[in-house]
Amino acid sequence: MALMDFIKKQFIDIIQWTEDSDGTLAWRFPMRDMEIQNGATLVVRESQLAMFVNEGKVADVFMPGTYKLTTQTLPVLTYLKNWDKLFESPFKSDVYFFSTRQQIDQKWGTPQPITIRDQDFGMVRLRAFGNYAYRVADPKLFHTEISGTRDNYTVDDLDGQLRGVILQHISTAIAASGVPFLDLAANQIMFADALAKDLTPALEKIGLKLEGMTVQNVSLPEELQKILDQKIGMGMVGNDMGKFMQYQTAQSIPKFAESAGQGGGIAGDAMGLGAGVALGQVLAQNLQQGLQGGGAAAAPQAAAPQGAPAAAAMKPEEVMATLEKLGELKSKGILTQEEFDAKKTELLKKLV
Template structure:
């Protein structure tokens, strides 16, 4: 250490957090050997706070802006010169940690791995990815410093995001299982899920000193297997609706599909010596043979289904339609 550095070290100093970066939550003030002299000045700016660690113990948490006098046992020249046995190094060390008191807003999050749960309605496994944004602030800087930051020189908002994202999958999976929400209901319930998930996460986060002030789920994405299951259910549902409109049930609709496939298969019905018109004969299973107790409107609906499925031709449909219309 040069003579200039020695003299500089002996003087009281003015300490403040200059060039505060928006992505930094905690920042240790760097001072040579941390032997801050008595009566040094500490400036805490707007949106900032400060934690003082003196002789290895957290002695004060400053939660408002202003200028403060620092009290230490390091007196200019005297303390250093008396520490000859310690190579002129004082044990009265003060470490100063500034922290961001202002709220951190519009932070983005997303699940790195899908959330897995069982759909309570259809009872199949679901893998769900989510993303959104959140805002948070340090509410108990002492607890956060002791439980999370420790003796590190810096702690960034991206590390807080990793801490948050590590808790989301398990918490969300447990919530979805308890809420009994099927995949069809999730997008409509995003606002409620966001609020409930925020409250659940805060039960843990407030214990370590920070709080989610806003938490939102902006979008969801099911994995490929789940999407395939959903499409299959959607197809069955659509078939059920189509069958109902034609006065049929799902089983009848499947029979219609079988007739359609047989009618369209050149190596099937045609190979057996049947023409495409034979589909009308096969369709009698659906249309019924007794005219007395049959509703013509329902029969016309079934005829339309037979036509749409390619089981009968347009000419056959028109002829049968004319026949049923005559009975109305």
């Protein structure tokens, strides 16, 4: 019976792995009912590592190259099996191959908003997502901590674990970066660098090397987004409050003109003639004068010639009512366009 078993055995002359698909991190060479011939050839291609495991104990690790398997090239395995230096019989051993290529474009993200502590706003919530790349750097550690004795271990098998590790480190990475929450969206590279620095030790513990980390988007809560928009607006006008109010007024004029135009009637016609734009300019000017103090507003009156009758001030609703009447006269042909424009300018000067 022992003789028949010996005859049935197959002896392996070449041990190699040609990857037939992407995403494989570890692969075990099939050894069922087979033994490795002494002097067999081991081929380890670029972007691969090979490792011999004897009865659960990691033995020899081979870098890329071609090797003749003898007691000289397998010193650890020789020691574990207590071989003599001249040992030449076939032997059994588990052989694992590891892919050291970069596993690129791995996605990460926050499925739900996460709460972080911010130096400006206290506790805030955010969403973020991006991608990263890694490779197997330490096959011994990766084998003992992650892949084990499985025939095949893939990127998909590890994906959930790595996503969880990244989410655990986002809060500490933001704190370590020193970037205020409102500036995160504009400093995604700095955020990514801080996250990568925080993640590197965690991946090294399982035999991986982080090769790249990107933050593609940071979503702010709606209320903080409004604050960020206002901050940008202030920056556009140099933090001058008068100019900022003019900026706000200018932003609202198109909406006011659109709503007036949609409302129809004489008010819509007046806005179509440009009354809305002129009104916005006058309002912005009056507002700025009010912010600068009463002295600035009084200066034009002091410069007026003595004895000149002061123009009677009018409220905005009175001006609009008068413009409506003038618009009717113009539409009936009683007033020309030039006369209407002159009256309109005169009325706008009387706004209080």
